[in-house]
Amino acid sequence: MTDALFDYFSCSELPTPTLPLAEAEQLVRSRFALNATLQALGSQQDQNFLVRRVGDAEPLGVLKISNPVFSELEIEMQDAAAETVARRHPPLRIPRIVEGASGAMSGWWETTQGRLHARIISFVSGSTLTGSGYLSPRMVERLGELSAAVSIALAEAEHPASGRVLQWDLRHAERVISDLLQTEPDEAIREIVSRATARAGAALEPVTEQLPRQLGHFDVTDDNVLRPSGPATLPDAVIDFGDVIDSWAVGEIAVTVSSVLHHADASYLTTLPAIAAFHARRPLSEAEVTALWPLVVLRGAVLVLSGRQQVRLDDDNDYASGALDREFEILRRAIAAPIEVVTAQIRAALGFAAAGPPEWDAAPVLPFTDGVVVLDAATQSPLADEGAWLGDDAVERAAQQLLDRGARAVVLPALRPALLGAPARTPSEPATIPTAASVWFAEPTTLRLPGVTTSGATLVARHADAVLSVDAPAPEIPARVRIRVLLTRAGGPPVPDTIRASELAGWAPFIGDATSALGIHSPLANGADDRLLDRREAVVAGVQEHYYASPPRIERGWREYLADVEGRVYLDMVNNVASVGHAHPRIAEALTRQSRLLNTNSRFQYAAITRYGERLAETLPDELDTVFFVNSGSEAVDLAIRLALAATGRRDVVAMAEAYHGWTYASDAVSTSIADNPDALQTRPDWVHTVEAANAYRGRHRGPDAAAYAPEAAERLRALAAGGHAPAAFLSETFYGNAGGVQLPDGYLREVYATVRDLGGLAIADEVQVGFGRLGSWFWGFQQQGVVPDIVAVAKSIGAGFPLGAVITRREIADRYRTQGYFFSSTGGSPLSSVVGLTVLDVIQEEGLQENARVVGAHLKRRLEALVSRHPLVGTVHGQGLYLGLEFVRDSTTLEPAREETAAICDRLLELGVIMQPTGDHQNVLKIKPPLCLSQDSADYFVDMLERVLETGW
Structure with missing residues (x-):
């Protein structure tokens, strides 16, 4: 006082x-x-x-x-x-x-x-970001924006009290730490903090005199910003001006960034959006960029020691004691990578000029270059075909195979993403880029290592745990043993064996490709095309959308996995197109063999179309005996409608509301999903009529009351007929797919089919998504309802990614199509299409994929259902087998759709290595339709990651 x-x-x-x-x-x-x-x-x-x-x-x-x-x-x-x-x-x-x-x-x-x-x-209303929940990139970016706004607002402010000395003033951080270390009782803490402080101080010292000062808040942190209530809201309030002082201006963003680091799955990489946002509004100088991460480290050290001292002084201070773990996490993550690497990463993110990698300017070290084979471990390498990338020893196996084929030496280049050996399921980006080149010699070989070159580059070589010294006599390298040769800058930071692709910009000034030092020219591409997405969007129609705002570049699939060009493997939980699994070798073999024999239009006489038609008809009730072949689900539904119009001589079709059936004229006409077309209900042609969506969870009739949907639909059909619009057909999915695999009420199709037939119309089953064993207990969706449709439209699964669709009906209905002319599809039922279709049926049967869908799907559904009681956002689980939907709601009574939350959860799952997308008119349902070969381990991984998101945020 x-x-x-x-x-x-x-x-x-x-x-x-x-x-x-x-x-x-x-x-x-x-x-x-x-x-x-x-x-x-x-x-x-x-x-x-x-x-x-x-x-x-x-x-x-x-x-x-x-x-x-x-x-x-x-x-x-x-x-x-x-x-x-x-x-x-x-x-x-x-x-x-x-x-x-x-x-x-x-x-x-x-x-x-x-x-x-x-x-x-x-009082400022809203909630803080207190705790260690997940912060999205946009939320992190917003923190940087707020930090910059406060810094700019106070830039010209002055006050006679601004010269006070606080422990939080980063200008005094090293002295504060030194004092607090004297009373810190934990030796391990003292060691960690001392080492971190020494490194940060050394990096900071050269630029301290160049750092501008100003009055600042210096506490724009997760605890001191507020956001309004509601989903996906961003902070718009800053509180607690208790730490206002005159200090280094860059300290404002350093403090903000430090507060991000304790949040779920944070790292120096996840702070970059905040730094970039700050720089965009209040540009950082070269000196400030150099100082930024050392100040983050010092802030972490001060927090750790100050918090521990406060708890020792005041045992009852729950606020201070509750922060100890997250304060230590800030420091731990701040020092997880070398300061100079983080600084280089920041410079690259902000567009500052970067130092080039070390270059080899001495003689090559390999004693020979003839007979050397470059090992391609990348995502698109043939060496990764048919799952050969799986396993920690995938690179070693590939190298030994090349030696067995006569290579004198095998070289794996450095700094190129490798899929070989990459893990299949990882909640964070794996380290897939080798920092050193690897060499295997067919025979024992002497390798001579020079010292530091005139450019400051040096080579470090080792095999197993032995480091090959440049000072020792040239060692003889054993045959067929992996040697790692690292080209690095002398005096640079310690280099790990592998790094993540996202870290490459930070390590670039310190690591070069040792392939050049070996004297080998590598023809392999280095990295992805950063402009590929821009090029796609410039040439492909905008309405032909892609998943995700910033999608990974996927170039390989295998079973239920997808791999990008940086070696990251994702679990594909949405791709019902690849029904039997990505890149199935039997399909690839059938395609290759048939393409060498014949591929032409279906008017020629060849065996495959007959065999496939017979096999397809065998999966259906006897009366459905005649097949049309097309190329897609849209064409199949379109043709099914045309068949009904021709067979009945009528023009009116009744479809279930909120459904999607395709993009051709007729299939789009009967699609009423407002998620796919916001004006769907207002733009239907006059020959299309709808019945209410039979959704027992969120529709007008719920639970047991959903039995009312069928008689009401039947009454609607009769009313249309009485009004002069007797229907040619009633069309619906047999499981309500667009809503997320919602099962129709028991007996629904039995009553509706009977009514439309009584009125002289036909029943069309859209099995494009649900058919072909996906339900597990039934091969076709209509079997769950105990009915037989007059016409079945199917696609997607039957081609396992190949453009193939079919319409199956009775002979007398098919023959009536001649009243409309003739039918022809150039590649529908072609030799290639038919062979693929036959192979898919073989795979489903011989690999037990329908049974797998039943067993794994039941396990997956049980685990998803367990989330309902633990997480209020989870409303219900729809579907059967591997045709499921998880619906998110904000209120379990009103069923207010959690649209924004669902989109954010899908984005978060991508970060955790899971491909997932929303569906439904409200876009609040997870569309769970993975390949039928999904393993139980993969199903468990999906639920584990989903629960992680629900617990830590999105």
Whole structure:
């Protein structure tokens, strides 16, 4: 309690005020004439209470009792800084002193703990980002935007108290750490902090004199920003100006970035959106970029030691003790990569010029270059075909095979993403880029290593755990043993064996491709085309969309996996097109063999179309004996409708609402999904009529009451007929696919089919998504309903990714099509299409994929159903077998769709290595339709990752 400015180094221990609640309430009444109740809040060094007027539902503000070491001038500076930011950046919500009947609610109190300063600061509604939940890239970016906004607003501000000395001022961080280390009892903590501080200090020291200073908030952190209630909202408020000082301006973003690091799955890479957003608004200088990460490290060290000291001083300070783990996590992640590597990564992200990689300017070290084979371990390499990339020893196996084929030496280049040996299921990006070139010699070979070259590059070679020294006599390398040769910059940071593709820019100044030092020219491509997505969007129609805003470039599939060009493997939980698994070798073999024999249009006479037609008809009831072949599901539905019109001589079709059937004229006409076409219901031609979606979960009739859908649909059919619109057909999916695999009420199709037939119409089953064993217990969806349709349309699964569709019906219906002319599809039923279709049927039967769908699907559904009771967002699980939908709702009673949450969950799952997309008119259902070969381990991984998202956020 003095007019002197606070100096931490004169008073390093700051126990918080502990005014009793009752006394604080009495003082509020007497000093501020306010009848209010208080609720204690946490604080590191002050004492805070939430203030609520008696009778009011909403809080009035926060009573802040300042630590008595702070002068009135310093408190005034905090309030003045808040006013400045609020005035200069109006979009931000900023707390201010509450005005009462007799003026500002601020002043000194005489209390049982001495004279204390107290003020009521206006309540700012919303929630903080407190905790260690996941922060999306957009949320991290927003933190950088807020940090920049505050920095810019305070850039010209001045105050006589700005020279106070706080422990949080990063200009003094090394001294603070040194003092706190003296009292830190844990030797392991002392060692970690000391080592981190020494490295950060060494990196910071050359630029300290070049760092601009200004007044700043220096605490724009996850705890001190607020966002409005509601899904996908971004923070728009900054609170707690208690750390306002004059310091290095770059400290503003350094503090913000440090607060990101303790959140779920955070790393220095995930902080880049905040840094880029800050730089875009308040550009960082070269010196500030150099200083940024060392300051993040020092901030982490100060947090760790200060928090531990505060807990030792005040055992009852739950706020301080609750932060210990996350504060240590900040430091741990801040030092997880070398400072110089992180700085290079930041420079690249901000567009600063980067140092080139070390280059070899000495003689090649290989004693020969003839007979050397370059090993291609990339995603598209033939060496990775048919799952050969699986297994930790995949690279070793490939190298030995090349030696067996006569290679004198095999070289795996450095710095190129490798799929060989990549893990199949990883919740984070795996390290798939080797930093060293690898060499295998067919015979024992002597390898000579020079020292540091004139350009500062050096080679490090090792095999197993032995390092080959440049000073020792040239060693003889054993035959067929892997030697790693690293080209690095002398004096650079320690280099790991592998790095992640996203880290390449940070390591680029320190690692070169040792292939050149070996004297080998590598013809292999290095990295992905960064402009490929832009090129796609420039040439492909915009409405032909792609998954994800920033999609990975997928160039290989195998079973239920997809692999991108950086060696990341994803679990594909949405791809019902690849029904029997990606890149099935039997399909590839059948395609290759038939393409060497014959591929022509279906008017020629050849065996495959007959055999395939017979096999397909055998899977259906006897009366469905005649097949048309087309190329897609849209064509199949279109043709099914045309068959019904021709067979009945009518023009009206009745379809279920909220469904999608295709993009051709007729299949689009009967599609009423507003997710696919927002104007679907208003733009249907007059010959299309709808019945209500028979959704027992969120429709008008729910649960047992869903039995009412069938008689109401039947009545609708009869009313149309009575009004002169007798239907040619009733068309629906046999499982309600667009809504996420919703099962129709029992008996629904039996009653509706009977009614449409009584009226002289036909029943069309759209089996494009659900047919061909996906349900597990039934090969066809209509079998679950105990009915037989008149016409079946099918595609997707029957070609396993090959363009193939079919319509199956009775002979008399098929023959009626001649009244419309003739039917012809050039490649529908071609030799190639037919052979693929036959092979798919063989694979489903011989590999037991329908049974796999039943067993694994039942296990998957049980695990998904267990989420309903644990996570309020999970509404229900739809479907059967491997045709499932997980519906997200914000309220279990109103069933308000969680659209934004579902989209964010899908994006989050991608980061965790799972391909998933939303479906349904409200886009709030996970579309779970993986390849039928899905393993139980993969099903469990999907649910584990989904639960991780539900627990840590999205």
